[in-house]
Amino acid sequence: MNYVFDFGVVFEKMPELLLGAASTLGLAIAGISLALIIGVLGVAARSSKYRLMRGAVIAFVEVVRNTPFLVQIFFIFFALPMMGIRLNPTVTAIIALAVNGGAYAIEIIRGGVESISKGQVEAGLALGLHKFQVFRLIVLKPAIRTIYPSLVSQFIMLTLTTAVCTSIAAYELTSVAQMIESDTFRSFEVYFTITIMYLFISSIMMGLFALISRHFFSYPTR
Amino acid sequence: MIPIGANEMLFLMQGLKWTVALAAIGFVGGGVFGILIALARTAKRKWSRTLTAGYIWVFQGTPLLMQLFVVYYGVALFGLSIPAWVAVAIAFTLHASAFLGEIWRGSIEAVPKGQTEAANALGLHYVSRMKDIILPQALKISLPATIGFLVQLIKGTSLAAIVGFIELARAGQIISNQTYRPLLVFTIVGLIYFALCWPLSRLGARLESRMAKAAR
Numbered sequence: 046m047n048y049v050f051d052f053g054v055v056f057e058k059m060p061e062l063l064l065g066a067a068s069t070l071g072l073a074i075a076g077i078s079l080a081l082i083i084g085v086l087g088v089a090a091r092s093s094k095y096r097l098m099r100g101a102v103i104a105f106v107e108v109v110r111n112t113p114f115l116v117q118i119f120f121i122f123f124a125l126p127m128m129g130i131r132l133n134p135t136v137t138a139i140i141a142l143a144v145n146g147g148a149y150a151i152e153i154i155r156g157g158v159e160s161i162s163k164g165q166v167e168a169g170l171a172l173g174l175h176k177f178q179v180f181r182l183i184v185l186k187p188a189i190r191t192i193y194p195s196l197v198s199q200f201i202m203l204t205l206t207t208a209v210c211t212s213i214a215a216y217e218l219t220s221v222a223q224m225i226e227s228d229t230f231r232s233f234e235v236y237f238t239i240t241i242m243y244l245f246i247s248s249i250m251m252g253l254f255a256l257i258s259r260h261f262f263s264y265p266t267r
Numbered sequence: 268m269i270p271i272g273a274n275e276m277l278f279l280m281q282g283l284k285w286t287v288a289l290a291a292i293g294f295v296g297g298g299v300f301g302i303l304i305a306l307a308r309t310a311k312r313k314w315s316r317t318l319t320a321g322y323i324w325v326f327q328g329t330p331l332l333m334q335l336f337v338v339y340y341g342v343a344l345f346g347l348s349i350p351a352w353v354a355v356a357i358a359f360t361l362h363a364s365a366f367l368g369e370i371w372r373g374s375i376e377a378v379p380k381g382q383t384e385a386a387n388a389l390g391l392h393y394v395s396r397m398k399d400i401i402l403p404q405a406l407k408i409s410l411p412a413t414i415g416f417l418v419q420l421i422k423g424t425s426l427a428a429i430v431g432f433i434e435l436a437r438a439g440q441i442i443s444n445q446t447y448r449p450l451l452v453f454t455i456v457g458l459i460y461f462a463l464c465w466p467l468s469r470l471g472a473r474l475e476s477r478m479a480k481a482a483r
Contacts (some may be wrong), residue, residue, distance in 0.1 A: 047346075048344045048345075060471045107465065108457075108461060110418075110468065111418065111422075111460065111461045111464035111465045111468055112422065112457045112461055112464070113422040113423070113425035113426075113436060113460055114422070114425075115425040115428060115429075115436050116425060116436055116439070116453055116456055116457045117428060117448065117457075118462060119439075119440070119443075119453050120449075120450070120453045120454070120457065123443075123449035123450055123453065124450055127450065201328075205328075205329065205330040205331070206329075208328070208330035208332040208333060208427065209330075209332055211332075211429070211440075212428075212429055217331070219330070219332065232336070232340040233337070233340040233341055233343075233344055235334060235338060236336040236337050237337055237341075239333065240329050240330075240333040240334075240336075240337055243328070243329045243330055243333055244324075244325060244328045244329050247327075247328040247329070248324075248328055251328075259481075260403070
């Protein structure tokens with residue numbers, strides 16, 4: 046092996062990489078927020094009294110979870126303009142992330158809601174709690190606590206998936222790296238550096254989510 | 268616009284062949300290394316637990332696409348002129364070994380402690396305790412998650428398209444560029460992935476609910 050590593054050219058571009066990382070975080074936060082909204086609405090729609098509605102949600106979840114994100118983002122990228130909607134690649138990427146994350150969120154949140162037994166609600170009402178109190182304290186909080194770990198790992202997965210958005214030239218860390226690569230031809234150095242940056246981002250996120258969990262969900266259950 | 272004919276479908280099927288091959292190599296290779304990682308992760312020695320925890324942390328904390336890029340360009344640095352598919356297969360194997368290792372660690376730890384104690388009381392040594400007592404039970408516990416990861420891996424092979432490897436997704440891109448019918452092409456490609464993944468997902472869900480019922 047007589048290759049000489051040169052990380053210098055990569056570090057020269059650090060400001061650009063940091064901007065890309067910030068954009069990756071922005072994509073992730075937007076995607077996660079929209080995915081949560083889709084998740085809650087989807088669970089509501091899934092327990093609708095209209096069969097068609099329930100079927101549509103189930104089909105949506107199954108199709109999204111059983112096809113690659115890359116194919117989904119291409120599909121959305123080409124489908125939107127045909128419907129007369131012209132958006133820049135970064136907004137398109139957010140939509141794709143929201144759709145993908147939303148399908149997983151529906152499955153996870155549904156599991157949480159189903160984990161609350163009916164007796165709990167009845168007990169709450171019998172104790173004289175208001176309907177809203179029952180929902181907030183007896184249904185919502187324990188349900189969130191139950192699904193929290195899977196929701197968090199799904200969010201981190203979504204954050205890492207933002208890298209795929211480079212395929213439609215959305216502005217984020219990987220696409221910035223690809224531009225730097227084509228300028229400097231230092232492929233390994235560039236990708237190695239941003240891999241470390243991704244590891245940093247996901248580790249910080251995991252730490253933050255653990256802190257939140259310790260603050261809100263550390264109460265005894267039995 | 269150019270119609271999608273037999274030639275285009277044949278090209279997609281050749282891509283599909285590579286998708287299946289990559290997923291199979293990644294799953295088998297990842298399975299072999301994954302079991303070693305799971306064992307090292309649950310071993311008595313602290314350094315082996317720390318080392319494998321670090322390995323899993325790196326592969327679960329970075330995008331699969333970056334793992335592909337780093338391995339792809341990394342092997343080239345060593346002056347190894349190996350075919351592209353080998354580089355990609357190495358990346359998927361490393362990726363799968365970390366995820367399967369973590370899934371199987373959880374399953375090994377989910378086997379009731381009494382089983383280990385009983386095996387010790389019977390005087391079984393480590394190898395036969397693992398091989399005959401713990402791993403068979405852990406395997407059963409891990410099946411739904413393992414199948415879930417296989418689906419994840421099949422979908423993940425589509426990222427090889429971004430490094431230029433012609434599997435199903437890349438074949439779809441090429442056909443789409445040639446025929447100017449992206450929606451039709453990506454619908455077909457999506458349906459092929461769905462036909463591959465959905466039965467597996469159903470199987471995993473069925474096993475999971477059966478096990479949940481048995482546990483009750």
